[in-house]
Amino acid sequence: IFVLEISFLVWWLAYLGAWTVFRHGYVWRGVVMAAVALLVNTYYAPNPVTGFLVTFCIVALLLLAWANLITNRQRWRTFRITFSQDIGFDFMRTGLLYTITIITFAFVAPSLGRNAWFHRVLAPINQRWEETTQEFNRLYEGLNRQERLVATGFGRTLSLGGARNVTDRAVFQVQTAKGRYWRAVTFDEFNGRQWTNNAEIEVEFEADGTIPVIEWSQRKPLTQTVTLLASTGGVVLAAPDVQQSSLPILGSFMPVLGAEGETEASAEVSNELTYILARTVLEVGDSYTVVSNLTDITERALREATVDYPLAISTPYLQLPDDFSPRIVNLAGEVAGSADDSVYDRVKRVERFLRGYAYDEAIEAPGEDQDPLEYFLFEIQRGYCDYYASAMATMLRSLGIPARTVSGYAEGLYDEETGIFVITERDAHTWVEVYFPAYGWIEFEPTAGESVLERPSGADLPEPSSIPGAPDEFDDFNDPLIDQDFGGIQDLPPEFLDGGIFDTTFRPSTQWIVVTVLLTLAALVGGWWLMRRRVWQGPDGFVLEPPVLVYERLIGWAQRLRLATQTGLTPYERSAILTQELPVGAPFIQRITDIYVQFRFAPRAIQGGESDGELESNWRQLRPVLLRAWLERRLRRGDEPRKPH
Structure with missing residues (x-):
């Protein structure tokens, strides 16, 4: 029952997180719910699970960076601001570096105040600060000020009082x-x-x-x-x-x-x-x-x-x-x-x-x-x-x-x-x-804030008589062991030969094998899905305007076909080049371009939903034409004889 309840809780958190992120764009809500559950488990886990916490922090911060990028892209499109279509890669790469820096600093920062090298680096600054403080106290001796409490002195009594007032000095x-x-x-x-x-x-x-x-x-x-x-x-x-x-x-x-x-x-x-x-x-x-x-x-x-x-x-x-x-x-x-x-x-x-x-x-x-x-x-x-x-x-x-x-x-x-x-x-x-x-x-050590005292168990080694198959005692302890007849390996007890101390074969844990296979499959499926979105759908986001989305798909295919790639071309100039190369798809290309231009530049832009059906219909009929042209170019390039060097 407990495992079932935990499984349901994990599924529910994942479902709610995905729903709030992808349906409404509330990234923080999805992250915080999972973070609370992970922090509770990290605190009470009998074994260290810090690795899961670090992985979660990396993924969560990258998700926040991605959500911020999507929000800005939507805002840029709303205000007709031009931006590079490849900004996603650069943005996420910078986000990853920033994430690693933040997490590393979070783990290192608490111990900096107790680091000997760090104290040596700050020694000149601390000395100058102490000199300044002493000079200030000398000049203003008459001021009534609160004495600084320190924990550097111990007397013969210890009272149970209120908050501790200590520093990292x-x-x-x-x-x-x-x-x-x-x-x-x-x-x-x-x-x-x-x-x-x-x-x-x-x-x-x-x-x-x-x-x-x-x-x-x-x-x-x-x-x-x-x-x-x-x-x-x-x-x-x-x-x-x-x-x-x-x-x-x-x-x-x-x-x-x-x-x-x-x-x-x-x-x-x-x-x-x-x-x-x-x-x-x-x-x-x-x-x-x-x-x-x-x-x-x-x-x-x-x-x-x-x-x-x-x-x-x-x-x-x-x-x-x-x-x-x-x-x-x-x-x-x-x-x-x-x-x-x-x-x-x-x-x-x-x-x-x-x-x-x-x-x-x-x-x-x-x-x-x-x-x-x-x-x-x-x-x-x-x-x-x-x-x-x-x-x-x-x-x-x-x-x-x-x-x-x-x-x-x-x-x-x-x-x-x-x-x-x-x-x-x-x-x-x-x-x-x-x-x-x-x-x-x-x-x-009863204090939760301190590490547990570890002591050796002191367990004795097993007596010779506890070894399976060995005699309880020798007739004469001084007899050379070489004279004893111990037999060969085949005479050893089964527990020594079947997975015992002579079994040196490496057998990786079945759980790790399953986890490795599942992670590999997940990586392959995720990679295929991302490639499919990039090839067939263009840039991703929470909600994209259909005219912009379909036109960006068209431009993405033009780049793969090495057509209309010159910078500074207008949408109609790109459309003309594509129409000339793909006459079969000319009416679809022209109509998609018209809707996009009207949406972006017309005094009265097309409102969402007005042309969604027409855009989808044109794109559905144009996509096979683009795919066929791409395959023909790939095959034609493969049939070309190579030039001798």
Whole structure:
């Protein structure tokens, strides 16, 4: 039923689109209906279908160009404006180039503000603008003006408010092998409207000193060189978890249990770095190097992780306000599924659920009497990263899963030539980290505006005994394999020989073969139809005046017969030449010319419908004469002996 309904919807959209375009000339109506359907499918499609969208945009813009040409041709004929009959080819060629340019720019433009090369090109202009702004501010210090809000500073609190006010101004760049998040601060306590970092342990470290971090499993060191392009308020930005810095820093720590996930009674409590400030003033253009212990974990490891949360983790990271919304608790239970499933699977369900909410940076702030999370989840159902992350962290906490929000920056734009990530104000971001015993804090991305975090599955390779036909075990593992009798290929199981791993024959998909054949046939039929219209009917359009249409057909045949092709000839002069060459069709040629001249030049032009029947009758009798003359000329040309070179 679903396939039938979709097929009917597609047919109906195509029918209405064709009707509005070819019957009434309303091109935009036909295009918009199909565009809405395609955009909805593009947004919700499980697999990328951007190619269909690009193809549709090209065809739609070409259709608009063609419709504009037809409208202008009708207007030119109405006002007796002469134009070339071959204008269609030139017009559509230019339209195609314009279309490709527009679509290319549409895909490239959003990322220009985050492109490192683009920033280098604009650097002199930006510098001059900053100097001009500073000079203006110096001359008019007394003016009361609104301060510019920026997203380059992070403190110990994060409030859920209204619209974000960020720009594409570059903040810093990072030279490193890989990156996903540049952490600034983690939050543990939530009071219903605001997150807070309650780290009370502060320790100073000298430059290049080693920072004691917990040795979580499945981590790899990552070196990063950060160069500031704007002020960051002294916050040291880096991938988690920082274990060394070239700057002297002040670190804020929270207590956390050891990496092996021991019980609270037997474990030794360690501290975790949650916020870093530089102990020196960081100026624009300064660089520093940090080494982080970056997670490199698999999905399998996360699914098999235990749930033995130490008290140092469960106490701060399961905290919720006393009046926390029961609606959100119920929603979390419905979305996460059975408590018997792994923590990782339940977390991923909540993440996928929240990514279904619309991303919107221009939302209004919730009222004083409104719960911000209920406002996001149940009322407006749209928002930005602060709301996504807050909703996910609190929903997981209500399920007994330790989680926290983290603020910093998303990865930014990577320049492959220089190996540098360029991060702008717009990349300021908040995400979620979930605690897994022995593996530490693992990042998750609930925000719809960001790409999904992809991790390796970690699935084990099949054991030797799982190979069909192989023995369960060898008598002596040290025996040379060459002494084993495996037989020949003919002794292999059928599943290996019939489409198995030894089947290297390329078999293209049947669907692709059918699609290719249908597209080829459609191209051939379309080409034949266009040629037929050009040969038999002349120029096309929505509605053409019959005198002009029939006369243009006549002139088109004259050009194919190489008659009356001189420029500057009047209609009657062309008619005389054609009549002399085609005496059989003389009366029809003369009458068609008379009607055309009267329509174009007479004080009282022929009105539509007055001579349609006569024109059609004359053309119907003249067309076989023209075709016969054309064939005779073609045959005569083929019989002519070739001149020797």
